[in-house]
Amino acid sequence: MYYRRKVLLAILEKFGGRLSKTDLQKYLFLFSQRQPIPSYDFYPYRFGCYSAQATQDLGTLKKYELVQETSFGWELNQSNQFFSTLKAADQRDLVSFYQEFKNVSGKDLIRYVYTNHPFYAIHSEIAKDILSLQELKRVESEKPKSSVKSIFTIGYEGKSIEKYVTELIRNSVTVLCDVRKNPLSMKFGFSKKQLKGIVESVGIQYIHFPGLGIVSSKRQELHSKSDYNKLFLEYQRTTLRKNQSDIIALKKIFEENGRIALTCFEADFECCHRSHTANALLDAIKDPPSVIHL
Incomplete structure (x- = not known):
């Protein structure tokens, strides 16, 4: 037990x-x-x-x-x-x-x-x-009150669902954008239905963007920085270019809500495609804010 x-x-x-x-x-x-x-x-x-x-x-x-x-x-x-x-x-x-x-x-x-x-x-x-x-x-x-428009990224690796949600709350995130291809997790709280229910219970909207994810089979043999660079270069050339409609949708969500977070699994944003998704979003915004990696 x-x-x-x-x-x-x-x-x-x-x-x-x-x-x-x-x-x-x-x-x-x-x-x-x-x-x-x-x-x-x-x-x-x-x-x-x-x-x-x-x-x-x-x-x-x-x-x-x-x-x-x-x-x-x-x-x-x-x-x-x-x-x-x-x-x-x-x-x-x-x-x-x-x-x-x-x-x-x-x-x-x-x-x-x-x-x-x-x-x-x-x-x-x-x-x-x-x-x-x-x-x-x-x-x-004690209520977080920041209204400055910001883009965050957050991974749930090594975090309990409670710490994860608290981090979103403390940073006044209003919309959580899940950029996993398949939003399933063995870890309690992070499969799509659970995550959506929990974050929306505290006033944070959840939206899933499967088209911006990477299939799990492409993540199986990542052992070096070079491996990650190759994967993300391919991601930029294929997935991001083919899914500009999702980037436009993210842009609209950002413009309407002001403080959004892109989420995936990895704790280190440099080992996760969400950082590249965030960069693509910045390119689409006229006066882009800085990206904050939680």
Whole structure:
């Protein structure tokens, strides 16, 4: 079992084996924030901090009959014990964490998270019902507000879906343009349907441009900078020239929305065709901005 799932189950166990979905997300967030390497990452969502991976994991644990979903929230099957499977440091920290928060739940817990981590409340639908005017102003000040027209590129290699989405939010990206040929991924959150659903849930439009992608078979034997240069030269001569309509569509999206991001897999933009797609887009824009590679 993934260690992060043991942490999730241990938190549920420590807090009596039964928690509302909101409380579990908040406890998991606060505990993860205290770990040297967080078990879960989070992004700002409708009710504050949210881990899509944790929700996915709970669904998997439900299939294994380790937890059950009820009208109240999540319940641990009593026959399972997970606290003892944690690393010694996490056991010590979870004991102290429980002592600190065992009497903090519901709106009090949400308020604690919102006041101590206001960035994660920027998309909250309930903040106005929980926070004071002064506290709401602090949340408002955390909202990214850049309106300068910019083109970004971003790869998801090595990133959780939560870190990826948070990066888009912090850079005020309004449209995510997926330039993968086949938008499928073994990594949670990055196949087309999942990615579209997640980014659009935080107000970022998703558009797929399969015509600007590179077929996976052409990426199998890339071992040197020379190999990449040959691939991208071919990409410029063929794909980009044949798909000018997609570049024109990207240009229109940029002109209408101002801050867009081109996305693919590779962390290093120099090893990804998205940088060349971005350059082709710049060539089509009268007063092009600089490209920012996230």
